[in-house]
Amino acid sequence: MQCVWTLSLLQLVALWANAAVLTENGLPILWDQAPSQLSDLPQADNVVTINPWNSLQRMSLYRILVGSTDKYMASMGTNDSASPLWGLPLQLAWKLRSGRLVDPTGATTCGQEGDPMCISTNSWWACVNYYLSVIPFLAAVQKGLIGDGLIQVQVQAPAEAAEDSCTSYTDCSAKYPDLMAKWEEFFQTLKDVSASEISDFEKRDQILGAFWAGESLSLNTASSSCKAKMSYYSSPEVAFAKSWMNAADYVAAAYFQSSLNNSVLFMGPLPSRVLQEGDSAPNIADLSTEENHTLYIFGWMNRMNTILLGSPVKMWRSAMCSDKSREKGRELLQNLILDPKFAVSTFVSILTEMTRSCSGLST
Structure with a gap:
């Protein structure tokens, strides 16, 4: 059965050889340039400040998140590329590479050649991704998977996006209590299940179930919050x-x-x-x-x-x-x-x- 699957996968890779390139050196684009530690991000007085409207900093949220959770993902596979969290930075890579983080109104040069790392607050795709990046990251910090508990995390919120954005774990929890709770549940499940005595198959099923519960609620929340931005598109x-x-x-x-x-x-x-x-x-x-x-x-x-x-x-x-x-x-x-x-x-x-x-x- 495994041989059949491997052959099928190789055939599909060949079939899609002309598909869009989302990786560099086998990793999501910008991965190598993105900060890999919380301490690498701008900070002052034990407060780290994140700008999620910069592609490099938003990618850094994923790089830190993936690196901080690897030790809990042993049941997923035999290497550090098996975590389901990899899907999130690759979504961001596709949106960046396909021009979906650019200002769709054309009113600014955000995301264009002169300002390529800018993520437009007018972009529906960027708005949706916000709920798949900032919220999970803050939940992981809160559950102790990221950081030492001594450093606080602040999130920049541009004035034009203040209504949909949040600036801290406390602020985000107040605005999106169910969503934050769902991602905290995922990270708690990750810690609990990885330490349990059940089989790797059962661990994998439970981890994936909790992960997709978080991602689904993020998408449902974004569907409502970002709806108005769809008017900017064809x-x-x-x-x-x-x-x-x-x-x-x-x-x-x-x-x-x-x-x-x-x-x-x-x-x-x-x-x-x-x-x-x-x-x-x-x-x-x-x-x-x-x-x-x-x-x-x-x-x-x-x-x-x-x-x-x-x-x-x-x-x-x-x-x-x-x-x-x-x-x-x-x-x-x-x-x-x-x-x-x-x-x-x-x-x-x-x-x-x-x-x-x-x-x-x-x-």
Whole structure:
């Protein structure tokens, strides 16, 4: 079974060889330049100040977070690239590389050639990522996974983003209590499970479940908080953004292990530029076949979910009723998103059968 999976993975890597490059030297872009310790960030009087509207500093949040949690991730795999947290900096890398952190209004040069490290407060994508970077980071500091407990962390909040931003753990907890609690729960689970006597398989399942609970709530929170910024984009980009959020529901329910390698594989074929009016997958001339396919599949998944009033996502969640079904679900998503020859009708028929099997288990 392992040999079959390895062969399949190698075939997919070859298939997506032309996908967007999100890494440098095998790591997310900017990783090597980003500070790796809390003490490397600007500080005065035992207060570290973070500017999450700078790409390098936002990437540093992830580098510190991944490095500080590695010791709890032994059950994930045999090396330090197996942590599910790797998916977060790779999301940021894709958004940066594809121009999605640039000011979409064109009113400033933020994120453009003259100011490439600037993250625009007008960017919907940057806004969504805020809830996947600042909040988890502050939660990890609070739970003692980052820092020595003596250094306080302050977060810069530009005036134009003050309403949606927060400046400290206390401030963020007050604004987003449920979200902060969910990420604290993940980090506590990480510590507790890693020290338990259960099998690595069980540890992995529990850690991934808690991780995706945090990421899902971050996305749900961002969906509401960042909604107004969608007005700055073309209708194809808005449609893609919505389909991207919808796809996350499927990935989360399957407990996708967003390791470094897996994340590169799944994010590589995401569109390498912001979509414009007139773009219509799978026939966007300046995007690769792989990017067109991913856009088309994401769009199909979202349209079906909208037409059927959310029942496909509900069915998918019901089908992910056990660790074995989630494993099958991850394989099914891989085939649907990464293999252009995999028919959507096959996806639907397999999903229907999986749902029936889960229903049988619950009766």
